[in-house]
Amino acid sequence: MTAWLAILIPLLVMVFALGMERLETRLRSGTVREDEVEDFLERARPDEVKALFRQGIGGALQLFRLRNLGKRGGSRRTRERA
Numbered sequence: 001m002t003a004w005l006a007i008l009i010p011l012l013v014m015v016f017a018l019g020m021e022r023l024e025t026r027l028r029s030g031t032v033r034e035d036e037v038e039d040f041l042e043r044a045r046p047d048e049v050k051a052l053f054r055q056g057i058g059g060a061l062q063l064f065r066l067r068n069l070g071k072r073g074g075s076r077r078t079r080e081r082a
Contacts, residue, residue, distance in 0.1 A: 032057055040064050 052060035
């Protein structure tokens, strides 16, 4: 009986550790950096704030990033035309 426990407990600990590693990987990919949140809170528009309450920080930051990409892309286009 002691031999089974000596084999079973380390195996259970390894399975648990592997499961936690997978969970951590999923959680890490869904996290938002602190500087992104600060930037959002400083420069968010009303529609983006509404998205924050409706969809959460992920949806609101997605709208915010799209708006910022549009500004950057638009400024490049005007420079190229000039």
